[in-house]
Amino acid sequence: MNTTRLEAFSDGVLAIVITIMVLEIKVPHNTEPAALVPLIPVFLSYLLSFVYIGIYWNNHHHMLHTLQRVSGSVLLANLHLLFWLSLVPFATGWMGQNHRAVAPAALYGAVMVMAATAYFVLQEQIIAAQGPDSLLRRAVGRDWKGHTSLTLYLVAMLASLRSPAIAQAIYALVALMWLIPDRRIERVLSD
Amino acid sequence: MNTTRLEAFSDGVLAIVITIMVLEIKVPHNTEPAALVPLIPVFLSYLLSFVYIGIYWNNHHHMLHTLQRVSGSVLLANLHLLFWLSLVPFATGWMGQNHRAVAPAALYGAVMVMAATAYFVLQEQIIAAQGPDSLLRRAVGRDWKGHTSLTLYLVAMLASLRSPAIAQAIYALVALMWLIPDRRIERVLSD
Amino acid sequence: MNTTRLEAFSDGVLAIVITIMVLEIKVPHNTEPAALVPLIPVFLSYLLSFVYIGIYWNNHHHMLHTLQRVSGSVLLANLHLLFWLSLVPFATGWMGQNHRAVAPAALYGAVMVMAATAYFVLQEQIIAAQGPDSLLRRAVGRDWKGHTSLTLYLVAMLASLRSPAIAQAIYALVALMWLIPDRRIERVLSD
Amino acid sequence: MNTTRLEAFSDGVLAIVITIMVLEIKVPHNTEPAALVPLIPVFLSYLLSFVYIGIYWNNHHHMLHTLQRVSGSVLLANLHLLFWLSLVPFATGWMGQNHRAVAPAALYGAVMVMAATAYFVLQEQIIAAQGPDSLLRRAVGRDWKGHTSLTLYLVAMLASLRSPAIAQAIYALVALMWLIPDRRIERVLSD
Numbered sequence: 157m158n159t160t161r162l163e164a165f166s167d168g169v170l171a172i173v174i175t176i177m178v179l180e181i182k183v184p185h186n187t188e189p190a191a192l193v194p195l196i197p198v199f200l201s202y203l204l205s206f207v208y209i210g211i212y213w214n215n216h217h218h219m220l221h222t223l224q225r226v227s228g229s230v231l232l233a234n235l236h237l238l239f240w241l242s243l244v245p246f247a248t249g250w251m252g253q254n255h256r257a258v259a260p261a262a263l264y265g266a267v268m269v270m271a272a273t274a275y276f277v278l279q280e281q282i283i284a285a286q287g288p289d290s291l292l293r294r295a296v297g298r299d300w301k302g303h304t305s306l307t308l309y310l311v312a313m314l315a316s317l318r319s320p321a322i323a324q325a326i327y328a329l330v331a332l333m334w335l336i337p338d339r340r341i342e343r344v345l346s347d
Numbered sequence: 348m349n350t351t352r353l354e355a356f357s358d359g360v361l362a363i364v365i366t367i368m369v370l371e372i373k374v375p376h377n378t379e380p381a382a383l384v385p386l387i388p389v390f391l392s393y394l395l396s397f398v399y400i401g402i403y404w405n406n407h408h409h410m411l412h413t414l415q416r417v418s419g420s421v422l423l424a425n426l427h428l429l430f431w432l433s434l435v436p437f438a439t440g441w442m443g444q445n446h447r448a449v450a451p452a453a454l455y456g457a458v459m460v461m462a463a464t465a466y467f468v469l470q471e472q473i474i475a476a477q478g479p480d481s482l483l484r485r486a487v488g489r490d491w492k493g494h495t496s497l498t499l500y501l502v503a504m505l506a507s508l509r510s511p512a513i514a515q516a517i518y519a520l521v522a523l524m525w526l527i528p529d530r531r532i533e534r535v536l537s538d
Numbered sequence: 539m540n541t542t543r544l545e546a547f548s549d550g551v552l553a554i555v556i557t558i559m560v561l562e563i564k565v566p567h568n569t570e571p572a573a574l575v576p577l578i579p580v581f582l583s584y585l586l587s588f589v590y591i592g593i594y595w596n597n598h599h600h601m602l603h604t605l606q607r608v609s610g611s612v613l614l615a616n617l618h619l620l621f622w623l624s625l626v627p628f629a630t631g632w633m634g635q636n637h638r639a640v641a642p643a644a645l646y647g648a649v650m651v652m653a654a655t656a657y658f659v660l661q662e663q664i665i666a667a668q669g670p671d672s673l674l675r676r677a678v679g680r681d682w683k684g685h686t687s688l689t690l691y692l693v694a695m696l697a698s699l700r701s702p703a704i705a706q707a708i709y710a711l712v713a714l715m716w717l718i719p720d721r722r723i724e725r726v727l728s729d
Numbered sequence: 730m731n732t733t734r735l736e737a738f739s740d741g742v743l744a745i746v747i748t749i750m751v752l753e754i755k756v757p758h759n760t761e762p763a764a765l766v767p768l769i770p771v772f773l774s775y776l777l778s779f780v781y782i783g784i785y786w787n788n789h790h791h792m793l794h795t796l797q798r799v800s801g802s803v804l805l806a807n808l809h810l811l812f813w814l815s816l817v818p819f820a821t822g823w824m825g826q827n828h829r830a831v832a833p834a835a836l837y838g839a840v841m842v843m844a845a846t847a848y849f850v851l852q853e854q855i856i857a858a859q860g861p862d863s864l865l866r867r868a869v870g871r872d873w874k875g876h877t878s879l880t881l882y883l884v885a886m887l888a889s890l891r892s893p894a895i896a897q898a899i900y901a902l903v904a905l906m907w908l909i910p911d912r913r914i915e916r917v918l919s920d
Contacts, residue, residue, distance in 0.1 A: 161354060161408055163734060168362030171741030175749065176366065178815050180374070183753070183822040187830035203812070210808040217734055232526065235401040239394070242369050249374040257378035335805065352545060352599055359553030367557065371565070423717065426592040433560050433588070440565040448569030543736060543790055550744030558748065562756070614908065617783040624751050624779070631756040639760030 159220050162234060166216060169238045173245060174209040177202055180249035201252035201264075204324075204331060205244050208268070211334040212241060212275070222292045223282050230285060233278040240271040251324075261320035264327065265313035272306050305330050350411050353425060357407060360429045364436060365400040368393055371440035392443035392455075395515075395522060396435050399459070402525040403432060403466070413482045414473050424472045428465040434458050442515075452511035455518065456504035463497050496521050541602050544616060548598060551620045555627060556591040559584055562631035583634035583646075586709060587626050590650070593716040594623060594657070604674045605664050615663045619656040625649050633706075643702035646709065647695035654688050687712050732793050735807060739789060742811045746818060747782040750775055753822035774825035774837075777900060778817050781841070784907040785814060785848070795864045796855055806854045810847040816840050824897075834893035837900065838886035845879050878903050 181198050184191040216237075223230070247267040251260040279299070283290045296302070308330050316323035372389050375382040407428075414421070438458040442451040470490070474481045487493070499521050507514035563580050566573040598619075605612070629649040633642040661681070665672045678684070690712050698705035754771050757764040789810075796803070820840040824833040852872070856863045869875070881903050889896035 161358065164355065164737065165358050165362055165404060167734065167738045168359055168741055169366055171738055172363055172366040172745055174811075175742055175745040175815055176370065178819060179370075179749065179752075181816075181819050183819060183826060187823075187827040187832055189832045189835075191832070192836070206808075206812050206815070210811075213738060214804055214808075231405055235397075235405075238365075238401075239397050242366055242397070243372075246369060246372050246374060250378075253374060254378040259378055259380045259382070262380075263383070352549065355546065356549045356553055356595060359550055360557055363554055363557040367561065370561075422596055426588075426596075429556075429592075430585070430588050433557055434563075437560060437563050437565060441569075444565060445569040450569055450571040450573070453571075454574070543740065546737065547740045547744055547786060550741055551748055554745055554748040558752065561752075613787055617780075617787075620747075620783075621776070621779050624748055625754075628751060628754050628756060632760075635756060636760040641760055641762045641764070644762075645765070 159223055159226055162226050162231065163217070163220055166220075166234060166238060167213070169242065170209055170213045170216075173242055174206055174213075177205055177209075177245040177248055180245065180252060197255035198249075198252035201248050201255065201324075204327060205248040207331045207335065209241065209244060211331070212271070215275075215334075219279060219282060219292060222295065223285070225285075227281075227285055230278070230281050233274070233281045237271065237274040237278050240267060240274050243267050244271070255324070256320055258316055258320055261316035261323040262313050265309045265316065265323060268309045268327070268330075269306065269313070272302065272309065276302055276306075301333070305333070350414055350417055353417050353422065354408070354411055357411075357425060357429060358404070360433065361400055361404045361407075364433055365397060365404075368396055368400075368436040368439050371436065371443060388446035389440075389443035392439050392446065392515075395518060396439040398522045398526065400432065400435060402522070403462070406466075406525075410470060410473060410483060413486065414476070416476075418472075418476055421469070421472050421476060424465070424469040428462065428469050431458060431462040431465050435462070446515065447511055449507055449511055452507035452514040453504050456500045456507065456514060459500045459518070459521075460497065460504070463493065463500065467493055467497075492524070496524070541605055541608055544608050544613065545599070545602055548602075548616060548620060549595070551624065552591055552595045552598075555624055556588055556595075559587055559591075559627040559630050562627065562634060579637035580631075580634035583630050583637065583706075586706075586713060587630040589713045589717065591623065591626060593713070594653070597657075597716075601661060601664060601674060604677065605667070607667075609663075609667055612660070612663050612667060615656070615660040619653065619660050622649060622653040622656050626653070637706065638702055640698055640702055643698035643705040644695050647691045647698065647705060650691045650709070650712075651688065651695070654684065654691065658684055658688075683715070687715070732796055732799055735799050735804065736790070736793055739793075739807060739811060740786070742815065743782055743786045743789075746815055747779055747786075750778055750782075750818040750821050753818065753825060770828035771822075771825035774821050774828065774897075777897075777904060778821040780904045780908065782814065782817060784904070785844070788848075788907075792852060792855060792865060795868065796858070798858075800854075800858055803851070803854050803858060806847070806851040810844065810851050813840060813844040813847050817844070828897070829893055831889055831893055834889035834896040835886050838882045838889065838896060841882045841900070841903075842879065842886070845875065845882065849875055849879075874906070878906070 181195060181202060184195065244267060247260070247264045251264045254260045276299075279292065279296065279302075283293045286292060308326050312323040312326035315326065372386060372393060375386065435458060438451070438455045442455045445451045467490075470483065470487065470493075474484045477483060499517050503514040503517035506517060563577060563584060566577065626649060629642070629646045633646045636642045658681075661674065661678065661684075665675045668674060690708050694705040694708035697708060754768060754775060757768065817840060820833070820837045824837045827833045849872075852865065852869065852875075856866045859865060881899050885896040885899035888899060
């Protein structure tokens with residue numbers, strides 16, 4: 157089994173996840189410009205999650221690019237990742253509508269921790285499948301970016317107990333960190 | 348007609364089915380951590396159905412892989428399967444919101460029976476199209492897994508009359524049984 | 539421009555149309571089996587529209603298969619078809635929730651008339667693009683099936699003024715007529 | 730990295746955006762034909778946005794066709810475009826339900842300005858990636874159509890302060906202007 161259909165299914169799920177999030181931005185009944193003001197935090201949390209899913213899609217794409225054949229365990233690990241990413245719209249909606257509340261900010265971090273862990277598991281499955289000469293292993297190296305993100309999510313979850321705003325700032329920081337294009341895989345591939 | 352577009356359409360439908368189920372996990376109005384407690388059964392039934400649809404996607408993929416040409420009857424049998432799978436979000440939502448009720452637990456089983464039967468019909472159509480030397484026939488053999496699942500769904504439906512929890516445990520058991528990667532088709536293909 | 543991306547986009551839209559219709563079957567608040575009874579007409583109208591969209595997908599697929607290059611006018615005609623098909627969930631929801639009412643039954647027919655007309659326009663655009671030796675022209679011939687459907691939709695719309703049930707029976711009849719696999723294009727292609 | 734998966738993801742997002750807009754046309758509770766009258770502006774704004782997304786899909790397709798390899802910056806610019814297009818359903822729903830109100834008509838224009846700007850940025854990224862002999866540069870030339878649209882959106886936003894109807898007429902005019910097939914890229918490609 158090659159990677160084409162796995163990619164197609166993952167693309168489909170990610171495209172739907174990224175798009176149904178917008179349904180959480182409910183059309184207001186009022187028609188004053190002021191009706192949009194309470195939607196600003198909803199909009200910002202949508203933007204944040206859009207960037208996250210976009211980055212996941214991009215990195216997922218590069219990662220699968222290093223793979224020739226899909227084994228059963230890669231398939232399961234991929235489904236596992238999609239499961240946690242499919243919860244992003246829920247976490248986004250809760251945090252966006254209650255941006256000053258502790259629990260929604262913490263839950264957002266929890267979903268991010270689970271998604272990042274699932275991504276890490278998938279990465280390890282692919283590296284294991286590629287054997288000692290793994291292209292992906294060389295590309296990610298010690299994966300400082302993945303580990304830093306995971307640490308920052310945990311810090312943000314703790315911070316949310318004191319200040320949801322700080323937690324949200326950390327989530328935005330991690331997203332920014334990933335927006336800087338990651339050329340590790342591209343570099344190794346072009347060697 | 349080759350299988351590419353049939354796969355693309357099926358992938359699309361399954362990706363949407365698996366993702367819109369998450370819309371049944373409604374964002375709570377409350378912001379206490381306790382607001383998540385009533386969502387736990389909703390979450391678990393979502394997880395269960397996510398695994399089911401993921402398994403269907405995977406097996407569907409392997410099954411179509413043994414096919415070169417799509418006939419009109421394969422196409423109809425495939426639509427029939429997608430129809431029953433498209434009802435999974437409804438059954439999941441009803442059971443998740445009423446996990447102690449009899450009828451939702453039984454209906455979930457009924458949808459699973461119909462989906463499994465539709466899968467079986469599709470399988471037989473493909474085997475018939477492949478003729479006496481059918482690769483898929485050799486791969487599935489007597490299909491004990493399919494028959495066991497169907498039996499267990501029926502047992503669970505009966506059990507739900509006494510205890511929805513037992514029915515739900517059986518649904519989870521069947522899902523686990525399928526999560527163990529099925530190498531039958533892969534093995535026959537690599538002969 | 540070849541047909542690949544046009545097919546991918548159309549498949550995506552049709553897969554979403556066929557799947558979001560299921561959202562009209564609202565999860566009942568009650569947990570008695572009797573809670574499902576009022577959903578039966580909703581379910582049946584979903585089934586009807588599922589069959590219609592499935593048939594459109596299938597025929598659309600065969601039709602585009604006869605085409606090598608996509609011109610601007612084919613692209614517009616295709617968008618036009620997708621537009622009317624995207625209204626099927628709305629018409630289905632209205633008719634399903636009010637199966638004894640006149641206007642919803644008539645509107646369902648009106649959407650079907652528009653979709654069938656749009657399909658016809660697309661067909662003519664493709665035939666024109668293929669020139670005098672058009673493969674599609676030979677395949678559809680005088681297109682009695684398309685014309686019969688259009689006539690029956692109009693009859694059903696009129697009938698709905700007297701009896702929505704008769705209109706709905708006619709819609710079901712047309713769907714059944716199309717479920718019998720249409721081998722015209724396959725036959726001409728295999729000559 | 731080639732353009733295939735970028736196109737697949739973009740097609741998926743655009744197919745979902747174009748289809749979930751229809752969910753804003755809520756099924757009325759009443760069954761009189763008159764129940765459809767208040768839906769007419771909702772329907773028209775849906776039609777308008779359907780045409781816009783269809784045109785974006787078409788032009789996006791042609792534009793990516795001129796590209797061989799996808800760089801990190803093209804990928805980001807593409808995500809940026811999809812972000813603004815994903816807000817079209819929200820803007821469409823607000824304007825459709827309040828077609829005589831100023832703010833919704835102005836917001837619709839604002840989303841269009843952002844989407845057009847994002848499209849322009851993506852175009853410039855592709856042109857830069859193609860170097861001095863850029864095929865896309867030759868195809869779009871001075872891009873009078875893009876600049877005219879942007880200007881008209883801004884005019885419409887201003888006009889909406891006086892009359893939302895005039896703004897909406899301008900939006901329809903721009904859509905019509907783009908419906909006339911744009912053969913610039915096709916012409917250059919066939920040279």
